[in-house]
Each structure stands twice: as C-alpha cells, then as structure tokens.
Amino acid sequence: MWSKSASFARRISPIARWSCQIRAASGSYLHNPGSEPLTYDTIGNVLQQTVEKYPNRVAVRSLHEGVTLTYEELLKQADSLACALRAQGLVKGDRLGIWSHNSVSWIVAAVAAARAGLISVLLNPVYEKNELSFCIKKTQLKSLFIGETLPRRNYYGTLQQLIPELNGASPGLLKSKEFPSLTSVIADGNEKFAGTFSYKSLVTEYQNRSEISEYGKEVKPEDGSIIHLTSGTTGEPKAGLDSHLGVVNNTYFTGKRNTFHEGHHNICVQVPLFHALGSIVTILGGMRHGASLVLSAPTYNIEANINALFKEKCTAITGTPTMFVDMLTKVRQMGVEVPSHLRVALAAGAPCSPQLIRDMQKYLNAESVKALYGMTETTACVFQSVPGDSIDMVAETVGYIQDHVEVKVVDETGEMVPFGSSGELVVRGYNNMICYWDEPEKTRQTFYKDGWLRTGDKFTISEDGYGRIVGRIKDIIIKGGENIAPKEIEDLLNTHPDIIESQVVGVSDERLGEELCVVLKLREGACFSLDDVTKHLTGRLARFKIPKLLKIIDDFPKTTSGKIQKYRLKELIESGKL
Numbered sequence: 001m002w003s004k005s006a007s008f009a010r011r012i013s014p015i016a017r018w019s020c021q022i023r024a025a026s027g028s029y030l031h032n033p034g035s036e037p038l039t040y041d042t043i044g045n046v047l048q049q050t051v052e053k054y055p056n057r058v059a060v061r062s063l064h065e066g067v068t069l070t071y072e073e074l075l076k077q078a079d080s081l082a083c084a085l086r087a088q089g090l091v092k093g094d095r096l097g098i099w100s101h102n103s104v105s106w107i108v109a110a111v112a113a114a115r116a117g118l119i120s121v122l123l124n125p126v127y128e129k130n131e132l133s134f135c136i137k138k139t140q141l142k143s144l145f146i147g148e149t150l151p152r153r154n155y156y157g158t159l160q161q162l163i164p165e166l167n168g169a170s171p172g173l174l175k176s177k178e179f180p181s182l183t184s185v186i187a188d189g190n191e192k193f194a195g196t197f198s199y200k201s202l203v204t205e206y207q208n209r210s211e212i213s214e215y216g217k218e219v220k221p222e223d224g225s226i227i228h229l230t231s232g233t234t235g236e237p238k239a240g241l242d243s244h245l246g247v248v249n250n251t252y253f254t255g256k257r258n259t260f261h262e263g264h265h266n267i268c269v270q271v272p273l274f275h276a277l278g279s280i281v282t283i284l285g286g287m288r289h290g291a292s293l294v295l296s297a298p299t300y301n302i303e304a305n306i307n308a309l310f311k312e313k314c315t316a317i318t319g320t321p322t323m324f325v326d327m328l329t330k331v332r333q334m335g336v337e338v339p340s341h342l343r344v345a346l347a348a349g350a351p352c353s354p355q356l357i358r359d360m361q362k363y364l365n366a367e368s369v370k371a372l373y374g375m376t377e378t379t380a381c382v383f384q385s386v387p388g389d390s391i392d393m394v395a396e397t398v399g400y401i402q403d404h405v406e407v408k409v410v411d412e413t414g415e416m417v418p419f420g421s422s423g424e425l426v427v428r429g430y431n432n433m434i435c436y437w438d439e440p441e442k443t444r445q446t447f448y449k450d451g452w453l454r455t456g457d458k459f460t461i462s463e464d465g466y467g468r469i470v471g472r473i474k475d476i477i478i479k480g481g482e483n484i485a486p487k488e489i490e491d492l493l494n495t496h497p498d499i500i501e502s503q504v505v506g507v508s509d510e511r512l513g514e515e516l517c518v519v520l521k522l523r524e525g526a527c528f529s530l531d532d533v534t535k536h537l538t539g540r541l542a543r544f545k546i547p548k549l550l551k552i553i554d555d556f557p558k559t560t561s562g563k564i565q566k567y568r569l570k571e572l573i574e575s576g577k578l
Helices: 006-010 043-053 071-087 104-116 129-139 155-162 164-168 199-205 212-218 244-257 276-288 302-311 321-334 354-364 391-396 440-446 486-493 530-537 566-574
Strands: 029-032 058-062 067-070 095-099 119-123 143-146 184-187 224-229 239-243 266-269 292-295 316-319 344-347 368-373 405-410 423-429 453-461 467-472 477-479 482-484 499-509 513-522 549-552
Touching: 043 071, 043 104, 043 244, 043 276, 058 071, 058 104, 067 071, 071 104, 071 199, 071 212, 095 104, 095 129, 104 119, 104 143, 104 199, 104 212, 104 276, 119 129, 129 155, 129 239, 143 155, 155 164, 155 184, 184 199, 224 244, 224 276, 239 244, 244 276, 244 368, 266 276, 266 302, 276 292, 276 316, 302 321, 316 321, 321 344, 321 354, 321 499, 344 354, 354 368, 354 391, 368 391, 405 453, 440 453, 467 486, 477 499, 477 513, 482 486, 486 499, 486 513, 486 530, 499 566, 513 566, 530 549
Parallel strands: 058 292, 095 119, 095 143, 119 224, 143 184, 266 292, 266 316, 316 344, 344 368, 513 549
Antiparallel strands: 029 405, 058 067, 224 239, 405 423, 423 453, 453 467, 477 482, 499 513
C-alpha cells in the first residue's frame, strides 16, 4: 500500500540547532529550521517517557464516564490491549479501526495501536453504514474497536446490518464475504455482543505481558502510525497516512507553542477525538507534555464543556471557531465571567474571523488566545501562534511557521509569487503525510515531484514568518470575471454586534456566472436586512464584493468536527430550501 521512499526522505526538513528563519529573496518562501532538533522516535516510546516522568499524574478524567486514569494506569491498560491485539493475529502495519465517541477507551485503543506497531484508523462516530463500509474496505481493517451504545448511537447494531456473519462468529474468527480483511471486533461497555471481544475482558486478561517490549522494537519512526479520514465533502473520504516521526514531532512542537510544557495543564477536551485537532493537537499534544485531559461529554455538548471548564479549573481548551462561537454565546447568556485560571484558548480546524479571536480574549478571560493552521495531510500543524504574540497578530494571521517546516506560495503554474501576494500554499517537511492510503494517483496529484504538498488553500505569507489565509481555492467566487474570497467579507460582517456568524457563498447567476449570497446567524431578537448588510460593508469593501442576496439561518450545516459546510448552504439556497 505504501513504501518508505526517497520522496519521503526529501520531505524531512534539515535539523537545526538554532532558532532562526531563512527565506528566499526571490519570492514567498519561508523555512524555519527549528529551535531544537527533530526527535527520531516512535509514539509508543515517547509516551512511555511521559509515563516514566509523571507516573501518578492524572492522564485522563472522563466526567461523563466517571473514570480517571493516571499515566501509569493508562499505559498499563494500553499495553494489555496491545498484547491482546497481537495475540489475535495482528502484525506490524495492520490496521485497527477506532469507531467511537470521546471516551477513555478511545485513548487507550489509540495508544495500544501505537505500542503494538499497528496503524490506527480514526473513524467518524456518526458514520452510517455506507460510510463505514467504504472505510473498512478502503483501509482493509483487520480489527475494529467500537464504542459503548449511546441513546442515539448504536455501533454494534449498525455493524450487525453490515456483517450478518457477526452473529454466528467466534470472537477473533470473523469471516465476512463483504469484508474479508476484518477478523475481529472489540466492543466497549458492559453489554455482551455476539462475535465480539469485550474490551474490559481483554485488558484484564492480557495484563503484565512482557511481549510489548518486543513489539516496540519492530517499529521505526518512518513507519505509518495513524490514518485520518478527510471530511469527504466533495466525494468519498481520502485516508491520509501519518508517520510516527510526523506525530512525535508535531505533537511536541504544537504542545510547546501551547505552553503545555510549562507547569501542569488541565485541558478541556470538547473536540471530537477522530479529528486531527482532537487526536494530534489536543490528546497526543497534551500527553506528550504530561497534561491532564478532561473529557466533558461523549459528543459535542456546550453546557458540559462550560461546566468542565469551570469545575475542573481547566487551564487550556481547544476548539473549532464554531465551538467557540457557541461557547461565547452561552457564556454571555449566562452572564458569568470565566475564572482566570484559563491560560490558553486555541482556535483551529477552520478559518477564524479576527473578531472571534478578540471576543475569545474578552469573554473567556484567557491569558493567551492562539490560532493554528494545518490539515489532515500535514499531520496537524503548519502555522501556529507563538507565546508573546499580540492579540492583533493572533487575530490577523494563522500564526508563525512551525519548526522544521518549509512553505511557499505559488501561482497556477507552480511559480512563487512575491511576499504579500496571494496564491496556493504548498508545504514541505517531516510533517507531510506519507500518502493517501491505497491511492497512488491522488497522492501524486497532491505532491509536486520535489516533495511539496499542495494544500488547496489560498494564502499570503510575510517576510516575518507569519501566514494569512485568504480562503479555500475551491471556495473562491468568480463574479463577472472578478475573483472574490468569501472570508474577507465574512470577517467584516462578523464585527457587527448583531451577527453571531456569517457565511458568503456563490449562487448561480445567468449574467454574472455567480452572485454573492450572505447567510447570517443572528443574536437573539436581532433583525437584519440586506440594506443593513450594504451599509455595514460600504466604504470598507469594493462595491462588487457586497452581497446582493441575504438569507437568515438558525444553525449552519456542519461536519462532526465543527466545520461549516458551504456546499450544503449553496445546495439549500439554489434548491429554494433556504
């Protein structure tokens, strides 16, 4: 499916022992050689180092499960599960699917896979049968971990419909005509399901097995470690394979930018764990530096998140812009002030408006608000705020280029544009994915021959090392021959006190090709007309950028990871449903 190749080696930036930035005089190019060397190691090894350093510190506290594990206890359970998986016949490089909501066992399963030399495939817990079927086949899962049944989420029930052979199978000996690669299913919770292993029983049965050290010796830093599935908004999801090297270093450097290495952090986890913002930046980024993770709820729940933030005295929280919009709205409705123990609030996962960054600082009472830009294909982070950045710098940029990463901005022909000019951002470094699993042609289309990864994002970069996102290239609206970036308009609209969130989409127009339509989510009791939109933008934007259509919405359609689905808005408008 993939191989260690010369092209992967070329994507690793040079190791540097000093902190500086190198740029090309001829155009938009930046290279951060790093403040310290890359760590050439595996996820399993570096997590064991954290355990040795903080054995009795709380690793994870799940409020909705009533479960707390120290680092020593978490590693013990993960190693037990790792040995159980290998005993089922899984070998290095086999894929373990993790299909569950946020839970302690999700984290244990991910660590177990890393310790056993397996590749964990992080599946969206809201996948329906067709989506799950596609992912099992795409990544050729050998084993699947499923979550405990929730009132609105029955993992085993869905699996039964897909795999009728499950009812008559012995645990670990599944033979499915539709899914020949899948041999075992591990179920969390207290219910006993036909054809499955019990997660709790396996953890108990395989305690204190010495084989774990042998499994770890098989794994190399350049080996595959985690597969994240893209959101698939323009077709079937792609499976991006990250290396141990990529995860080990991206979690380390993002954690340092978030000051997770300074003191003991309690991180409020409101993001879904299957997403890179959850798995890499929040969970493994926190664990890499010995933080304690607080799981507020199994699925996204704004009240539970605020409760955890207050009662657990969380010092850090990560989230998508939409999650912070929800939190700020609720905090203002409650009329309470967030306690001053919150040190870090990080917004990532989607473009963030400058106004939201400023509101986060004001209403969350956070010592530091940070921004991060990255994507599934770059492990997680490419740009990120650094300690000491002013609120204006955080609001107006996506941060400073990450350590050991190269970026440049290019035009349609692949040629660099001058600093400050917009074009497509391309990235090269240790953090680039190995490949799209089992899709060599899509992998070739994503990488230039010299190892540069195409992001599909329209960007500008400055000589001082900071990046600014203009928008997704595919979201650019072409009105009468003029290219218009929706984010520029949205950022201005979001400064209006009556607007909670805005989205600008292009809808079909016979004369102009596309016309601008703004969709607004308003504060309770507010009224807003197209004339109000025009007044707010006149004098601040060119006339052709001012929307001619307006729609009001109660809630935007979103992915599970909290990203607003522009294509769904466009469909709703053009079909007359909005």
